[in-house]
Amino acid sequence: MRYLFIFSLFFFLISCSSEVFDNSEREGERDDIYLSTYNPSSSGDVLVKGGRVLTGTGEELLSADILIKNNVIHEIGELIEPSPNTKIINAEGKWVTPGIIDIHSHMGVYAAPSLRSNSDGNEATSPVTPHVWAEHSVWTQDTQMPLALKGGITTYHVLPGSANLFGGRGVTLKNVWSKTVQGMKFPEAPYTLKMACGENPKRVYGSNQEPSTRMGNVAGYRAAWIKAKEYKDNKNATRDLKLDTLEGVLNGEILIQNHCYRGEEMAIMIDISKEFNYKITTFHHAIEAYKVADMLAENGICAAMWADWWGFKHEAFDMVWENVAIVDQAMGGSGCAIVHSDSGIGIQRLNQEAAKAMAAGNRAGFEIPRKRAIKWITKNPAKALGIDDRVGTLEKGKMADLVIWDSDPFSVYAKTEIVLIDGIIKYDHSDPNSPKPTDFELGIISPNENRL
Amino acid sequence: MKIVYTFLAVTLANFLFSESLLFKNASVYTGNADEVFEDHDIYVVNGKIVEINKDLDLSADKIINAEGKIITAGFISPYSHLGLVEINMLAETRDDSSSVYSAGFSISQAFNPSSTLIPYNLNGGLTSAISTPSGNGLFSGLGSAFSLSGENESLLLKDLALYGSIEAGGESKAANLLLMEDIFELTRAFNGDLDKIQDHALPKSFEYSKRDLMAIKRVLSKEIPFVVPVNRASDILSVIEFSKNQNIRLVIMGAAEGWRVAKQLFESKTPVILEPINNLPTSFDNLGSKLENAALLNKAGVRLLISSDRWETHNAYLSRQGAGIAVSYGLPWNVAVNALTKNVSETFNIPDRGSLTIGHEADLIVWDADPLEVTSFAEQIYISGKLMPSNTRSLMLRDRYLKRD
Numbered sequence: 001m002r003y004l005f006i007f008s009l010f011f012f013l014i015s016c017s018s019e020v021f022d023n024s025e026r027e028g029e030r031d032d033i034y035l036s037t038y039n040p041s042s043s044g045d046v047l048v049k050g051g052r053v054l055t056g057t058g059e060e061l062l063s064a065d066i067l068i069k070n071n072v073i074h075e076i077g078e079l080i081e082p083s084p085n086t087k088i089i090n091a092e093g094k095w096v097t098p099g100i101i102d103i104h105s106h107m108g109v110y111a112a113p114s115l116r117s118n119s120d121g122n123e124a125t126s127p128v129t130p131h132v133w134a135e136h137s138v139w140t141q142d143t144q145m146p147l148a149l150k151g152g153i154t155t156y157h158v159l160p161g162s163a164n165l166f167g168g169r170g171v172t173l174k175n176v177w178s179k180t181v182q183g184m185k186f187p188e189a190p191y192t193l194k195m196a197c198g199e200n201p202k203r204v205y206g207s208n209q210e211p212s213t214r215m216g217n218v219a220g221y222r223a224a225w226i227k228a229k230e231y232k233d234n235k236n237a238t239r240d241l242k243l244d245t246l247e248g249v250l251n252g253e254i255l256i257q258n259h260c261y262r263g264e265e266m267a268i269m270i271d272i273s274k275e276f277n278y279k280i281t282t283f284h285h286a287i288e289a290y291k292v293a294d295m296l297a298e299n300g301i302c303a304a305m306w307a308d309w310w311g312f313k314h315e316a317f318d319m320v321w322e323n324v325a326i327v328d329q330a331m332g333g334s335g336c337a338i339v340h341s342d343s344g345i346g347i348q349r350l351n352q353e354a355a356k357a358m359a360a361g362n363r364a365g366f367e368i369p370r371k372r373a374i375k376w377i378t379k380n381p382a383k384a385l386g387i388d389d390r391v392g393t394l395e396k397g398k399m400a401d402l403v404i405w406d407s408d409p410f411s412v413y414a415k416t417e418i419v420l421i422d423g424i425i426k427y428d429h430s431d432p433n434s435p436k437p438t439d440f441e442l443g444i445i446s447p448n449e450n451r452l
Numbered sequence: 453m454k455i456v457y458t459f460l461a462v463t464l465a466n467f468l469f470s471e472s473l474l475f476k477n478a479s480v481y482t483g484n485a486d487e488v489f490e491d492h493d494i495y496v497v498n499g500k501i502v503e504i505n506k507d508l509d510l511s512a513d514k515i516i517n518a519e520g521k522i523i524t525a526g527f528i529s530p531y532s533h534l535g536l537v538e539i540n541m542l543a544e545t546r547d548d549s550s551s552v553y554s555a556g557f558s559i560s561q562a563f564n565p566s567s568t569l570i571p572y573n574l575n576g577g578l579t580s581a582i583s584t585p586s587g588n589g590l591f592s593g594l595g596s597a598f599s600l601s602g603e604n605e606s607l608l609l610k611d612l613a614l615y616g617s618i619e620a621g622g623e624s625k626a627a628n629l630l631l632m633e634d635i636f637e638l639t640r641a642f643n644g645d646l647d648k649i650q651d652h653a654l655p656k657s658f659e660y661s662k663r664d665l666m667a668i669k670r671v672l673s674k675e676i677p678f679v680v681p682v683n684r685a686s687d688i689l690s691v692i693e694f695s696k697n698q699n700i701r702l703v704i705m706g707a708a709e710g711w712r713v714a715k716q717l718f719e720s721k722t723p724v725i726l727e728p729i730n731n732l733p734t735s736f737d738n739l740g741s742k743l744e745n746a747a748l749l750n751k752a753g754v755r756l757l758i759s760s761d762r763w764e765t766h767n768a769y770l771s772r773q774g775a776g777i778a779v780s781y782g783l784p785w786n787v788a789v790n791a792l793t794k795n796v797s798e799t800f801n802i803p804d805r806g807s808l809t810i811g812h813e814a815d816l817i818v819w820d821a822d823p824l825e826v827t828s829f830a831e832q833i834y835i836s837g838k839l840m841p842s843n844t845r846s847l848m849l850r851d852r853y854l855k856r857d
Contacts (some may be wrong), residue, residue, distance in 0.1 A: 112732040113739070164693050170740045290853050310846075311569070313541040320850040344732050345761075352773065352826050359827035364854060369649035412776030444739050451739055 006386065024412050028239045034135075036185035036402050038174055041422025043071045043400065047082045051404060056378040056393035058097040060371040065107060065422075066096065068400040071422040076394060089418060091404050097374055098394050099154025099401030102303050102347050103257075103381040104340035105331035107145055108138030108158055108181075109378070112344055122161025123168060124204055127211060128224050131241035132168035134158045138181045143451065144344035146435035149175050149427050151348035152409075152416045154401040155186060157385055159194045159284075162259040163204045165211065165220045167194035169245055170257055176421055177436050190255050190386040192281070193245055196314050197260035197269060218268060225250075225276040255281040255386055262316035263291035270299055275371030282384040284340065287316045290323045293330035300386040302329045302336035306346070307356040324354075324376060325361020325368055338384060339376045350377045370410050456767060470498040471513050473837055478518035478818070483525055483807030486786050494523065494586075497816040499837035506810060519595055521831065524789060525807050526579025526815035527823075528597075528796040530725050530757040531679075531705060532768040534573060534581045534722055535563035535598060535606075540766070547586045556663030557593030558611050559585050565598075565606045569766055571844045574600040575782060576769025577830045579815040580608060582800060584615050584679075590628060590635070591616045595679075597802045599815075601835045612800045613677045613703065614667055617831060618691065625687055629694055636659065636698050639668040677701040677799070679725070681762075683708040683738040692720045703799060705762070708738035711745045714752035723755040723799045726791070728778040729770075730761060746791075747782030756783075757799060758791040771806045776824035813837075 004057025046068040053061040053076070065080040066073060069316040082088055109121035120137035123129045138158060148156065153175050160167040166345040171181070172189035201220075202211045211217045228246030232238050248254035256273070260266050260283045273280050283289065287310065289296060289303035296303055305327070310319030320326075328337035339354045341347040358373040390399050400423035407414045427435045441451035457512040465473050476813060480492040482504060493508040494501065503510075533766055538545035547562035573581070578600055585593035594611040617627040635658070642665050671678045682708045692713075694704035704710070705725045710717060717724060733739045750756055758778065760770040775788040783791075795804030804812045804836045813838040821828040833840040 113476075113735050115735075147731065241573075285838050292848070293853075308767055308770070311539055314539050317539060318846075318849055320846050320853075322854065326854060345729055349777075356826045359829070364850065393843060410827065412773060412824060413780045415780055451733060452742065 026235055026237075026239055026244075029244070035182065035218040036187040036189075037180065037182040037186060038176065038178070038185055040071055040176075040377070040422040040424055043068055045069050045083060046089065046400070046403065046420070046423050047080060047086050048089045048091050048096060048402065048420075049165075050214055051094050051096035053096045053394060054098075054371050054374040054409075055395070056374055057395060058069050058371055058375065060369070063092075064096075066394060066402065071400055071424070073394060073396055073398050073400050075396060079218075089404065094417060095405040095407065095409055095414070096394070097152070097403050097405065097409055098378040099403055100152040100350050101378075101379050101381040101385070101392060101421070102148070102153055102156040102341050102350060103282065103338055103384055104342045105148075105156040105158050105347055106161070107148065107156060107344065107347070108140065111139045111142035112144050112297050114186075114412060116136055122163050124161065125165035125210075127165045127201055127205055127220055128242065129160075129164050129168050130166040130224075130245035132160060133171065134160045135171035135181050135185065138171070138173075140178055140181060140184065141438040141440045143438055144347070145175060145177075145439055146438060146452065147344070148347045149419055149435045150416060152351065152401070152403040152405075152419055153347055154419065154426075155382075155385075155387070155391055156347065157192065157257075157381075159192070162194070162196035162200040163195060164194075165201050165217055166224060166242075166246070167196060169254070170194055172387060174421060176426065177438070178275040186387060190253060191245075191248065192255045192257045192385070193249055195256060195258045197258065197265040198262060199313055200259070207419045214265070218272065221269075221272055222275070223279075225272070229276065238375070239306060245374040249278050250276065252279065255279075255384070257282050257284055258382075259284045261285050261287045266292055267295060270295070270301070281386075282338065285316070285342070286327075287319050287323070289318055290326040291318075293327045293335055296327065297335045300336075302338055302380060304340040304381070305357075306342070307339060307353040307360075312338040321356070321360035322364045324357035325364065325366050328361070328372070328376070329366055330369065335370070336380050336383065338380045340381070341358075351409040351414065352412055353377075355412075358410060360366035370408075373410070459498040459852070460634055470545055472497045472510075473814070473834075474508065474510055474512035474515045475518045475523060475816075475818070476515060478521050478523040478806065481522065481524045481786065481789055483790055484809060486784075488522070489840065494814075494816070496834075496837045498813055500755070501808060501812050501814050503727055503810065516818070522819040522821065522823060523808070523816055524819065525793045525805070525833065526801070526817055526833065527577045527769070527771065527792045528806060529573070529578050529581035529666055529759065529768045529771060530796045530799075531584055531759045532581055532765040533586060533764055533787070534569055534578075534583050534600070534765055534768055535565065536583055537565050537765055538567060538569070541680065541764075548583075548585055550593060551586070553593065553661060554587075554589050554664050555591035555614055555616070555667040556661060556665075557585055557587075558596070559583055559593060560596040560607060560610045563596070563598055563606065565602050565604060568845050569768075570600050570602055571841065572846055573767075573769045574602070574833060574840055575601075575830060575842060575844055576767070577816070577817055577819075577833075578769050579770060579835050580802070580805060582612065582796070582802075584613075588620055589630060590620045591664070591668075594676075597800065599835055599838065601838070604657065607733075609800070609802050611667070611676065612802070613679050614671050615679045618687065619681070625690070629690060631658065632694065633698070636668060636672060636700075639665045640672055642669070659834065664791065671680055671700050672698070674699070674701050677703045679703045679705055681705040683735075683741070685709040687737065688713050689716060692716055693721060695722070697718065703757075706738075706761075707742035707749070708745065710754070711742070711748035712740055714749050714754060717749065718753040723757060723795070724749060725759050726774075726778070727758045727759050728762050728774040728781075728783075741780040744790075746778035750783055750787050754793040754853070755799065757795050758788065758842060773826055774826055776826065779824060785824065801820065
C-alpha cells in the first residue's frame with residue numbers, strides 16, 4: 001500500500017511545518033495554548049534485564065540492565081539490584097534499542113483507510129501556506145499508528161505534503177493513543193516548517209501561476225523571506241499567520257524540514273538560507289544526498305532518506321543503495337544520516353530499511369556496525385527534530401522509550417516483543433489485546449471482531 | 453593463417469563441445485523438496501541443469517566454488533511492469549496501457565530489454581518477470597513473461613494471462629461482474645463474425661474488437677488464466693463464483709482478506725498473488741488485511757505467489773523482503789521461496805524455469821546468505837548457464853561519487 005505514499009506525493013504532495021513560541025510581543029500572540037497535554041502516569045520502577053543493548057550513542061552492550069524510575073532512564077549497567085517493587089522485564093537473549101523515531105510521517109493526515117474525506121495532508125491551494133499546521137489535520141484514530149507502534153515507533157514527526165514551497169508546520173508526536181492531538185504532542189518539541197523543492201510545487205498550480213519552473217520555485221522562496229524579514233523588523237505590523245511561522249524560522253525557533261531530491265537544488269537551498277540567515281535542519285528524501293554529502297556535513301545539515309525507493313519521478317531516478325552510508329561517512333564520519341519512511345508501510349519496519357542501507361554501505365567497503373547504523377533511526381532523527389536532549393538514546397535522564405526485539409533488529413525476521421514509552425508498556429506481543437485498537441477498528445470486521 | 457586456424461578451432465569447439473559449469477559444495481534449495489541440501493554440486497551443460505548431487509566427480513569448463521553459499525532458482529516476479537516503464541509519473545516513459553484495445557492488448561511488443569530497471573532488478577535476484585498491462589478498465593490486456601537477461605530475445609511466454617478488474621469505472625463491483633459475464637457470454641457465442649456482437653446488446657459504451665474477444669476466448673478455453681485484483685472477503689467469493697460459472701482458471705491478486713475465505717480459495721484451487729508487505733486497511737475493502745495472511749492461506753492449502761507491492765515495479769525484487777516478512781509471521785521458508793519461483797512458473801505455465809530440476813534452464817543464483825534476508829546479496833546470477841553482468845547504472849553512479857579512503 002505504498003500507493004498511500006504515491007497518492008499523497010503525486011497528487012497532493014508533501015511538505016512540513018512547525019510551530020513557534022516566539023519571543024516577539026506582537027499583539028494577539030499567545031504561547032500558552034496549543035500545548036501538549038501528554039502526561040504519562042508514573043511507570044514506577046522497571047528493570048529491563050540482561051538484553052543486548054544498542055544504546056544509540058554508538059555503543060553496544062552485550063548484556064546490560066536498564067533501570068527506569070518514574071518514566072526516565074535512571075541507570076544502565078550490569079546486574080543492577082532491583083528493589084522489592086521493581087517490575088522486571090527479562091530481556092536475556094533479546095536485543096534492546098532506543099524507541100524508533102520516524103522523522104517523516106503523514107500518519108493522521110493521510111490516514112488508513114485513505115478516503116477523500118480524510119485526505120488532510122496538503123493545503124495544495126496556494127504555493128505559500130506556512131500558516132497551516134499539520135496538527136490541526138491529525139485524525140487520532142488512524143489505524144497506522146498502532147501498527148507503527150508494533151514496529152517499535154515511539155515518536156514520529158507528521159508533516160504536511162510537498163505541493164507547496166512552504167507547506168506548513170509539522171508536529172512531533174509520541175506514539176500514544178489519545179482522544180486529542182494535544183494528548184499526543186511531544187512536550188515542548190520545536191515546531192518545524194515544511195519546505196519543498198523541485199517537481200512537486202512547480203507542477204501543482206498550472207501554467208498560468210507561479211511557480212511552474214524550478215527558477216519560479218526559488219523566486220517564490222525568496223519573495224516570502226523578504227516579507228518575513230520586514231515582518232520580523234516591524235512589531236507593529238498586523239498579525240499574519242503565514243509570517244508568524246516564517247518569523248519563527250528567522251528567530252531560530254522553528255526547524256526547517258526541506259523536501260529536496262537533487263544535489264544542485266540542495267546547494268541552492270543552502271544559498272537561500274544564507275541570504276536570509278536561517279538554518280536548514282534536514283533535507284528530506286534527498287535521493288542525491290550522496291552527490292553532495294560533504295557539503296551537507298560542512299553545513300551541519302541532516303539528510304533523511306529511504307533505503308531503496310526510486311523511479312516514481314524523474315528527480316528520484318539517481319537512487320543508490322549506498323546513499324545513507326555515504327552521507328553517514330562524509331567528512332570523517334561526521335555526516336548526519338537518517339532513514340525515514342514517508343509511508344504507513346515503511347514506518348512499521350524502519351529497522352529493516354536501516355539494515356538494507358547498512359548492508360549496502362558495507363558491501364561498498366565501509367565498515368558500519370549495527371551500533372552506528374541504529375543512530376539513523378534513533379539519535380539522528382531526534383537531533384533533527386530538536387528533541388535529542390530527551391529521546392533517541394538510552395542514557396541516564398532520557399525518557400524511557402525503548403524497544404525489546406526478539407532477535408537482531410537488523411534482520412527481516414526480527415519482531416518487537418515489548419515497546420515502552422516513558423517506561424510504560426504500550427505494546428506487548430504476548431498480550432492478544434495489544435496494541436490497543438483505535439476507535440475506528442472496534443467492531444469493524446464484525447460486531448464481535450476488531451481489526452487486528 | 454594461424455589466426456584463421458585458431459578461429460576455426462574455437463568455432464568448432466563451440467559447435468561440437470558443450471560448455472559446462474560445475475557449482476561445488478553449495479547449500480542447494482531445488483524447490484522439489486522441502487529441505488535445503490547441504491554440500492551439493494550442480495552440473496550445468498549448455499545452459500541446462502544436468503545433475504544435482506553430492507560429490508559430483510565431473511570435469512567442467514568452469515568450476516565455481518560455492519562453499520558456504522546458498523543456491524536457488526532465479527526468482528520470478530509474478531506481477532510488475534518491468535520493461536514497460538522508466539519513470540512512473542511520466543507518461544512519455546510508459547508503454548503499459550492502451551485506450552484503444554482492452555482484453556486484446558498485448559504488451560509483448562512494448563518490452564524494452566535495455567530498460568534501466570532490468571539489470572537493477574536482475575541484481576536484486578529476479579531472473580525473469582511477468583510484465584503486465586496497466587489500466588483502469590474491466591480488462592487491461594495480456595501479460596507476457598520475459599527473461600531479465602537484457603538481451604533482445606527476452607520473451608519467454610507470450611500473452612500468458614488476461615488481466616481484469618471489477619473495480620473499473622466507478623461502477624459497483626456487482627455491475628462490473630455482470631458486465632464481465634455478458635462479455636464472456638458474448639465471446640462464447642462469437643465465432644469471428646463481428647456482426648454477431650450486435651446481437652448481444654452490451655451497454656453502448658462497451659466496444660470490443662475481434663482482438664479483444666479472441667483474448668477472452670483463450671480464457672474461456674482455459675488456455676490462459678484470468679488475473680483479478682480483489683481484496684474484500686465477500687468480493688473474493690463473488691469472483692470465485694463467477695469463475696466457477698464461467699468455468700475458467702482464476703488467479704486472485706491481493707486477497708488482503710483472503711484469510712477469511714481461505715477454505716473457499718483452497719477448494720476452488722485458486723492461486724493467490726500476495727503482496728505480503730501490505731497490511732494497511734487502506735480502504736473499506738481491505739479492513740481485514742494483516743501480516744499473518746500468507747501463513748493462514750498456506751495452512752489452508754492455498755497456492756501462493758509472492759510479489760512486491762504492485763505499484764513498485766522499480767523495486768520488484770523486494771518481493772524477497774515481503775517473503776521474509778511472511779516467514780516472520782509464520783509462513784515456512786521453503787513455501788516462501790516456492791512462492792517466488794516455481795509457484796509462479798507453474799501457475800502461468802512458464803516452461804523449464806522456477807526450480808532446479810534436471811533438464812531445466814540453469815537460471816540460478818548464488819547468494820551470499822539467506823535470500824529472504826534484507827542484508828543478503830545475489831553474488832552471481834546465471835541465466836541459461838550464462839553469468840550475468842553485475843553492474844547497474846545505480847552502481848556506476850555510486851562509484852562516481854564514492855570516496856574510499
